[in-house]
Amino acid sequence: MGATSVLKTRPARPPSPTAHHTVAKKHSGRTPAGPGRRRQRAGMLMVAPALLHASLWIGLPVVASVVLAFTKYDVLTAPQFVGLDNFRDMMGDAVFRKSIVNTIVYTFFTVPFGMMLGLLVALALHTGLKARGIFRTAVFLPQVTATVAIALVWLWIYNPGNGLLNTLLSFLGIDGPAWLSSTSWAMPSVILVGIWQGIGMKMLIYLAALQSLPKELYEAASVDGASKVRQFFSITLPLLKPATFFVLITSMISAFQSFDQIYILTDGGPANSTTMMTYEIYKSAFREFRVGYACAQSLVLFVLLMGFTLVNRRIMGGTRGHN
Numbered sequence: 001m002g003a004t005s006v007l008k009t010r011p012a013r014p015p016s017p018t019a020h021h022t023v024a025k026k027h028s029g030r031t032p033a034g035p036g037r038r039r040q041r042a043g044m045l046m047v048a049p050a051l052l053h054a055s056l057w058i059g060l061p062v063v064a065s066v067v068l069a070f071t072k073y074d075v076l077t078a079p080q081f082v083g084l085d086n087f088r089d090m091m092g093d094a095v096f097r098k099s100i101v102n103t104i105v106y107t108f109f110t111v112p113f114g115m116m117l118g119l120l121v122a123l124a125l126h127t128g129l130k131a132r133g134i135f136r137t138a139v140f141l142p143q144v145t146a147t148v149a150i151a152l153v154w155l156w157i158y159n160p161g162n163g164l165l166n167t168l169l170s171f172l173g174i175d176g177p178a179w180l181s182s183t184s185w186a187m188p189s190v191i192l193v194g195i196w197q198g199i200g201m202k203m204l205i206y207l208a209a210l211q212s213l214p215k216e217l218y219e220a221a222s223v224d225g226a227s228k229v230r231q232f233f234s235i236t237l238p239l240l241k242p243a244t245f246f247v248l249i250t251s252m253i254s255a256f257q258s259f260d261q262i263y264i265l266t267d268g269g270p271a272n273s274t275t276m277m278t279y280e281i282y283k284s285a286f287r288e289f290r291v292g293y294a295c296a297q298s299l300v301l302f303v304l305l306m307g308f309t310l311v312n313r314r315i316m317g318g319t320r321g322h323n
Contacts, residue, residue: 065295073292086296096297098272099280100304105187106276107255110194115247117195118202119240125203126210136207143200151264154193155180158265180266183273190274193261198254202247209243210236245316249309256305277301 069086071079090096121139125132142150157164158179166176179189213236221231259278262268268275268283277297285294 065298068292069296069299071292073295074289075291076289079292082292086293087300089293090296090300095272095275096277096280099275099277102187102273102275103256103258103277106191106194106258107252109191110198110255111248111251114195114198114251115202115244118199118247119206121199121203122206122210125207136203139203140200142197143204147197147260148264150197151193151261154189154261155265158189181270183270186266186270186274190261190265193265194255194258197261198251202251205243205247206240209240213239241316245312248312248316252308252312253305256301 068079070081070083072082072085073079125136125139129135160166160176160178160181163176163179165179169176177185179185217235217239218231221235226234257278258276259282262274262276262279263282266274268279278301281294281297281301284290284297
């Protein structure tokens with residue numbers, strides 16, 4: 001008997017829903033939007049107003065400032081391209097060079113001392129201090145008070161005739177100086193105001209960071225016999241590294257942009273001893289109507305801030321803290 005092949009037939013299986021969906025997708029040419037894509041679209045719609053606002057009121061002015069930095073522009077006439085002439089003028093501008101030095105000195109003293117005081121106040125308010133809510137409000141109050149109002153109060157405090165500071169010194173037999181009219185005392189006086197006003201925000205950030213630290217580490221350190229000082233330097237400070245970096249950068253930006261208190265307290269004097277970069281930019285733009293030159297000064301200010309930020313980031317090793 002010869003070999004025969006037996007054909008075994010199997011019943012055809014109905015097409016799976018996945019295959020049907022694939023075929024339908026090929027024919028339609030579109031991919032149905034999933035939940036993730038719908039959420040992405042909803043998120044874009046929600047942030048669109050903020051993006052539009054930032055583009056119109058931040059992005060366009062920044063681009064315009066960079067372009068005008070290379071022009072001669074006085075608002076009344078059309079801008080004229082002058083290349084690097086504005087930057088050459090800055091190199092020969094003794095007052096602007098003085099403002100750079102004053103800004104760096106102001107930042108050098110206000111930022112580290114303000115950070116140390118803010119951390120100390122945060123540590124004090126982080127403990128079981130009675131009525132600590134009242135103290136937190138009192139420390140933070142200058143931060144939300146208008147800078148002009150604060151400057152006017154300090155203007156009275158520094159008044160050489162009947163000011164509060166010289167009145168208190170007179171009880172001690174000390175003849176107080178003319179704080180804001182002396183080239184020796186004007187900058188320290190402005191620095192003191194800057195430190196005092198900035199403590200509130202630094203305290204708030206450090207306090208929030210302290211409250212988020214894990215208590216288990218301190219309990220383990222106590223069991224091992226570590227003192228409070230050792231715990232502070234071995235646990236608290238390393239874990240506060242991201243908060244410290246944030247406070248440092250925001251404080252430097254705020255110090256470089258100081259204007260209101262300078263305008264009210266000293267008007268840049270005496271003898272340009274307290275003039276800052278932002279005050280010189282204001283004078284160039286709104287008093288001398290050298291808008292192109294003011295934009296060039298603003299660009300220098302931006303470059304300095306960016307450079308200091310990158311240096312601080314490298315020194316502190318970025319913003320990533322210890323786990």
